[in-house]
Amino acid sequence: MFPGCQNACGSPNAFQLQRDNMATQNYTFSLSSGIAASITPRSSGRIPYASCPLCDGKQLGDHRHASCAQHPMYKAGLSDEMRWMQCADCKHVFTHGYWNEEALARIFGSANPHQLPGNNPHGSRSISAKMVEKVIRCLGEVQGTWLDVGFGNGALLGAAQEYGFNVVGLDLREQAVELIRLDGIEAHVMLFENYLPPEPLRVISMADVLEHVPHPIPVLQHAHRLLADDGLLFLSMPNDECYAWRMLDRTGQNPYWGELEHYHNFGRERLCQLLRTQGFEAIDYGISERYYLCMEVIARKRA
Numbered sequence: 001m002f003p004g005c006q007n008a009c010g011s012p013n014a015f016q017l018q019r020d021n022m023a024t025q026n027y028t029f030s031l032s033s034g035i036a037a038s039i040t041p042r043s044s045g046r047i048p049y050a051s052c053p054l055c056d057g058k059q060l061g062d063h064r065h066a067s068c069a070q071h072p073m074y075k076a077g078l079s080d081e082m083r084w085m086q087c088a089d090c091k092h093v094f095t096h097g098y099w100n101e102e103a104l105a106r107i108f109g110s111a112n113p114h115q116l117p118g119n120n121p122h123g124s125r126s127i128s129a130k131m132v133e134k135v136i137r138c139l140g141e142v143q144g145t146w147l148d149v150g151f152g153n154g155a156l157l158g159a160a161q162e163y164g165f166n167v168v169g170l171d172l173r174e175q176a177v178e179l180i181r182l183d184g185i186e187a188h189v190m191l192f193e194n195y196l197p198p199e200p201l202r203v204i205s206m207a208d209v210l211e212h213v214p215h216p217i218p219v220l221q222h223a224h225r226l227l228a229d230d231g232l233l234f235l236s237m238p239n240d241e242c243y244a245w246r247m248l249d250r251t252g253q254n255p256y257w258g259e260l261e262h263y264h265n266f267g268r269e270r271l272c273q274l275l276r277t278q279g280f281e282a283i284d285y286g287i288s289e290r291y292y293l294c295m296e297v298i299a300r301k302r303a
């Protein structure tokens with residue numbers, strides 16, 4: 001389970017997700033749709049999915065091809081092909097495979113400064129404050145522990161603490177954990193599935209995490225286990241159902257098809273459906289100010 005995140009804890013991987021707004025990333029990508037039968041996918045570095053990672057459906061069709069060769073984190077020798085599949089049963093869109101440990105170690109072999117605590121502390125603080133305020137409106141109070149999975153630059157943890165939550169952060173990058181501890185925030189180098197809090201959590205946030213995770217369902221199941229009965233799950237990720245996504249697709253400018261860190265494209269509807277099957281009810285929807293084309297969904301744990 002979760003092989004994409006089992007590389008050495010000191011190496012960034014699927015949980016190190018703080019990126020600059022993709023709108024500012026000046027990289028190009030190539031894209032083709034309507035796949036030609038002659039294309040032979042190069043799978044170097046990837047473990048192919050045998051079935052749909054959300055519904056286990058076996059009928060998988062080619063959806064789109066792109067290249068990640070121009071992605072800033074691409075490393076020569078790995079396959080540059082981003083081959084996107086679609087499940088015939090649930091319509092989920094995902095890459096044909098996920099990076100193996102060796103590839104992850106190469107791709108995430110060094111940390112970018114913007115992925116570490118201390119990056120843009122003022123700007124990140126105000127954006128994170130809005131995220132925390134939305135959660136508080138849904139929760140109705142400020143009480144208990146907020147766990148942020150893949151805390152990156154730490155801004156969301158800092159804001160949650162500032163508003164009065166007890167906060168804990170998880171990240172697989174040792175440097176990030178050491179840095180945020182210097183400023184008095186509890187943090188651990190740990191896989192989320194291995195984390196067991198001393199008491200149920202009120203909030204778990206996964207900001208731009210789920211699309212990086214090879215198998216999202218076990219992650220949602222663990223979140224369900226750790227939350228208090230009325231606890232909230234805060235998720236953000238790109239929304240492939242939004243107008244801007246379609247427009248950028250039409251004009252060949254959508255960078256997410258070449259995003260080598262992503263394995264999934266979710267839309268609001270598919271995400272909310274997935275949450276329902278895992279014991280959550282989406283109770284709030286909004287547009288993310290943090291990242292390009294992203295949505296924010298707050299879900300309540302069902303009893």
Ligand SMILES: [Zn+2]
Pocket residue numbers: 052053054055056057087088089090091092
């Ligand atoms: Zn499916």
